[in-house]
Amino acid sequence: MTDADGDGASADGDEASADGEPAAFHAFWADVVADEIEARNPDDPIVIKGGVSPSGVAHLGNVNEVMRGYFVAEVLRERGHEVRQVFTSDDKDPLRKIPRKLANADGEIVGLGDVDAGALGRNLGKPYTSIPDPFGEATSYAAHFAGLLRADAERLGVPIEMLSNTDLYAEGAFDDVTRAVLADLEGVREVLSTYQDKVDDEYVPFNPVCASCGKVTERVTAVDVEAGTVDYVCADMDVGGDTIEGCGHEGTATFREGKLPWRLEWPGQWRVLGVDFEPFGKDHAEGSWPSGVDVARNVLGIEPPVPMVYEWFTLNGEALSSSAGNIVTVPELLDLLEPEVLRYFFALHPKKARDLELARLDQLVDRFDRFERASFGEVDDPELVRFAERAYPFVVGDVADERPPDADPRDRVRLPYTFAAVLGMVDDPELREQLARDEGHFADDTPDWAVAEALERVERARNWAERMDNEYNYRLQTELPDADFDAAVAAALDDLADFVAEGHDGDAIQSEMYETAREHGVEVADFFAAGYRLFFDETQGPRLGEFLGELERDYVVARLRREA
RNA sequence: GGGCCGGUAGCUCAGUUAGGGAGAGCGUCCGGCUUUUAACCGGACGGUCGGGGGUUCGAAUCCCUCCCGGCCCGCCA
Numbered sequence: 105m106t107d108a109d110g111d112g113a114s115a116d117g118d119e120a121s122a123d124g125e126p127a128a129f130h131a132f133w134a135d136v137v138a139d140e141i142e143a144r145n146p147d148d149p150i151v152i153k154g155g156v157s158p159s160g161v162a163h164l165g166n167v168n169e170v171m172r173g174y175f176v177a178e179v180l181r182e183r184g185h186e187v188r189q190v191f192t193s194d195d196k197d198p199l200r201k202i203p204r205k206l207a208n209a210d211g212e213i214v215g216l217g218d219v220d221a222g223a224l225g226r227n228l229g230k231p232y233t234s235i236p237d238p239f240g241e242a243t244s245y246a247a248h249f250a251g252l253l254r255a256d257a258e259r260l261g262v263p264i265e266m267l268s269n270t271d272l273y274a275e276g277a278f279d280d281v282t283r284a285v286l287a288d289l290e291g292v293r294e295v296l297s298t299y300q301d302k303v304d305d306e307y308v309p310f311n312p313v314c315a316s317c318g319k320v321t322e323r324v325t326a327v328d329v330e331a332g333t334v335d336y337v338c339a340d341m342d343v344g345g346d347t348i349e350g351c352g353h354e355g356t357a358t359f360r361e362g363k364l365p366w367r368l369e370w371p372g373q374w375r376v377l378g379v380d381f382e383p384f385g386k387d388h389a390e391g392s393w394p395s396g397v398d399v400a401r402n403v404l405g406i407e408p409p410v411p412m413v414y415e416w417f418t419l420n421g422e423a424l425s426s427s428a429g430n431i432v433t434v435p436e437l438l439d440l441l442e443p444e445v446l447r448y449f450f451a452l453h454p455k456k457a458r459d460l461e462l463a464r465l466d467q468l469v470d471r472f473d474r475f476e477r478a479s480f481g482e483v484d485d486p487e488l489v490r491f492a493e494r495a496y497p498f499v500v501g502d503v504a505d506e507r508p509p510d511a512d513p514r515d516r517v518r519l520p521y522t523f524a525a526v527l528g529m530v531d532d533p534e535l536r537e538q539l540a541r542d543e544g545h546f547a548d549d550t551p552d553w554a555v556a557e558a559l560e561r562v563e564r565a566r567n568w569a570e571r572m573d574n575e576y577n578y579r580l581q582t583e584l585p586d587a588d589f590d591a592a593v594a595a596a597l598d599d600l601a602d603f604v605a606e607g608h609d610g611d612a613i614q615s616e617m618y619e620t621a622r623e624h625g626v627e628v629a630d631f632f633a634a635g636y637r638l639f640f641d642e643t644q645g646p647r648l649g650e651f652l653g654e655l656e657r658d659y660v661v662a663r664l665r666r667e668a
Numbered sequence: 669g670g671g672c673c674g675g676u677a678g679c680u681c682a683g684u685u686a687g688g689g690a691g692a693g694c695g696u697c698c699g700g701c702u703u704u705u706a707a708c709c710g711g712a713c714g715g716u717c718g719g720g721g722g723u724u725c726g727a728a729u730c731c732c733u734c735c736c737g738g739c740c741c742g743c744c745a
Contacts, residue, residue: 129686136685157745200744301742344743366745390672390740415673416738423738452681457674457738467680467694474693485692487682523707543707575706618703632705644705 131490133453134175134498137381138183140410141176146380149186152177153379153409154264155370157194158232158249160203161213161426162256163433164460165385168414170253171450172383174262176412178498190265191253192373195232195246196273196313196363198320199224200343205426207252208239211435213426229319229341229348231363233270246270256434260443261501269369272376273360279332281372282359284404285309287329295402296367299395309368312357314338314350320363321350332359367392371400374409383412383454414454420461432462440465440568442561445472448499463572469521469561475499480514507553515551517558521565525576526646528566536562538654542610578640580655584668585641593634594666596624601664610653617649638663 130136141150154169156162169191177187202224205213216224219238224245227235232246242248250266257264272278285292289308297303308324312334319338326335334357338350364372370392373379384393393411400408416423422430437446440462449468452458460468478488479496500513507513519527519540527536536559540546546555569576589597603616621631636645639652652660662668 155745159745194745197745299741342743370745386673386739387745388740392740392745413673418738455673456681459680461680464680464694470693471680483692485682488692491682520707526707539707545707615703628703629705636705646706648705649703650707 130494131487132175132179132451132494132498134179134451135494137176137410137412138179141180141381142183144380144407144410147378149188150177150180150380151378152180152187152189153373153377153382154189154191155194155373155382155384156191156250156253157197158246158253159199160249161205161207161431161433162211162249162252163424163426163431164419164437165416165424166253167256167260167434167446167450168385168454169383170257170260170262170264171447172412172414172454173381175451175495175498176381176383178501188265189263190267190377191257192267192269192272192377193246193250194269194366194369195244195250196270196320197366198229198231198341198348199227199235199245200229200348201346202228203426205429205431206238207249207433209241209248209251211252211256211433213431213433231270231313231318231320233268234313234318259434259438260447261503267377269363269373273363276360277376278364278369278372279359281368281375281404282310282364283329283332285364285368285372286327286334286359288403289327292368292399292403295398296395299391299398300367308334309365310334310359310362311365312336312355312362314353315355315357315361316353317351319348319350325354333357334359334362336362367395368399368403371396371404371406371408374400375404375406379409381410381412383414386413386415389413412454415457417458417460419459420463421459432460440564440571441469442503442564444500444503445469447501448472448475451495451499462568463574465568466521466525473518473520476516476518507557508551511551511553515554517545517550517554519545519558519561521561521568522576524561524565525569527559527562528569528576529578529640529646530580533559535654539651542650542654575644578642578645580639581641584663584666585637587634587637587641587666589634589666592624592626593630596620596626596631597634597638597664597666599624601661604652604657604664605661607657608653610650612649613653614647614649638666 128139152173154173156166156169173189177189180187202221205215206219207213223236224238233244235245237245237248239248242251254264254266292309293303293307308327310324311320311322312324314321317338321336321338322341323337323339324334325337336355336357338353340350341348363369397408400406419430419432424431445468474483475492476496477483478485478492481489483489527539530536537555599620600616604613617631618628621628632648633643635648636642
């Protein structure tokens with residue numbers, strides 16, 4: 105891709121559309137982005153890049169990088185393009201400070217106490233790839249954390265290519281970029297100085313790795329572009345107020361034995377990998393993106409990729425923060441939600457600041473369910489239907505692959521999330537299915553795969569109720585709860601026990617509860633409360649009569665008689 | 669101080685590309701389901717589209733301005 109061609113095509117395109125050819129309307133933002141990418145006539149494969157800093161915890165914010173790029177990749181693939189979705193692990197960066205929280209191989213957050221923190225301290229200043237995995241499993245610190253993100257992407261059904269920056273340097277992939285930068289120090293300084301005050305006449309944008317102590321250094325004393333080397337001194341490095349001590353070694357490094365600073369490395373990646381599109385968080389939007397564009401055009405001689413800034417979202421109303429503990433990981437969320445629901449969250453417009461409120465996950469799931477119905481034309485909302493018909497196939501992805509080959513997607517059943525939480529109050533899978541059937545969620549001809557799929561949500565909703573400890577967090581009590589009832593209520597319970605013992609279905613029991621309460625002069629509310637106390641040790645619960653009708657009769661009778 | 673992005677019903681959001689009806693779900697309230705007890709059905713309530721100004725026959729949408737929130741404008745990524 106050359107500069108001139110890109111500009112020319114873009115200008116022609118603008119004129120053409122100004123002449124009357126209106127831009128295509130798209131209900132899905134990924135189509136708009138895909139249009140922009142196609143307008144540049146990129147060569148296949150189209151490269152979509154994301155980036156990850158392998159520094160501690162892969163949290164849900166990183167998933168933006170995965171999913172935003174994924175939807176654009178899928179749209180382009182549908183349009184007939186070959187697409188690579190690559191991720192650079194910026195793993196040649198030095199560890200600058202010891203993180204307070206880490207995530208183990210299962211994505212669980214742990215404190216420093218669970219790892220060899222001293223080993224981390226001794227390795228400050230070294231590239232992540234030169235530091236051992238604190239959990240002693242992966243080949244390096246970087247490999248551990250890059251692996252976490254890759255695992256999360258896999259859990260979400262997104263295939264990504266993870267590329268190690270360290271490897272790219274070692275293979276010489278950055279040689280040309282580094283040579284271009286160091287051969288034009290004047291130009292680089294001029295470009296960068298408009299964005300960074302620290303860039304002066306002495307500044308050399310290359311950080312050799314010290315051959316003696318292995319740390320990333322900052323002081324280059326000489327550059328020899330012909331030989332492809334730089335001389336350096338391993339001096340102290342200032343990192344946000346703290347100092348990482350250099351060893352004082354003076355040496356010579358090749359272009360493969362160091363790294364470019366971020367503001368040059370990022371555009372360098374664009375050139376090395378031929379990046380056509382890259383989404384990034386709003387923290388980059390006003391900092392390294394404008395300087396990256398400048399560097400790309402005026403130092404590296406390439407057009408920067410199509411950008412997309414995504415808003416950050418908050419978790420429970422607060423900024424994501426691993427140190428403050430306001431964090432949620434993909435594995436955690438997949439205990440609460442189907443993957444397609446999480447994918448749906450990232451299919452919503454990226455520019456909107458969104459809050460993911462765990463206490464109201466039922467709302468997110470409800471919205472997904474409605475979105476899914478809309479994709480089948482089952483919702484009377486033209487706007488939503490347009491979006492859903494376009495985006496739904498990308499959101500469900502290969503979920504359908506686990507269904508029988510002849511399965512009709514319209515046969516799928518989604519139990520309302522809160523109802524699924526109600527079903528989660530009992531453990532028995534058959535009882536769960538029966539209760540859902542009684543409520544009319546399954547028809548006689550609902551296929552087995554749809555029943556099984558629907559019931560998977562019960563386990564997740566149950567996890568949610570327990571995690572939130574909310575009004576659905578009830579458990580059928582296996583032991584008789586500690587409770588006293590007045591004589592009238594006690595008598596009514598005994599009568600109800602006799603009625604149940606005779607053998608009646610749930611509807612009949614429900615009706616009888618009202619009758620019995622009246623006969624004994626007990627407030628219906630009080631009588632139900634007594635029932636909830638006995639079975640759930642709570643004051644409220646699901647529709648009780650029908651619930652009891654599904655339980656084992658001897659158990660219900662004994663419990664109503666307060667015997668067991 | 670300068671810049672970027674957001675602000676639509678109690679909550680979560682759609683609608684902003686391409687100016688024309690202010691919408692959905694949930695919640696709330698009322699009603700229905702022989703039955704006040706979370707699931708099902710119906711209905712209602714609910715908005716100065718952050719404020720103000722402008723353009724226009726017409727603005728949530730375009731322009732200006734102000735307010736609020738996040739981010740960037742040191743280093744680092």
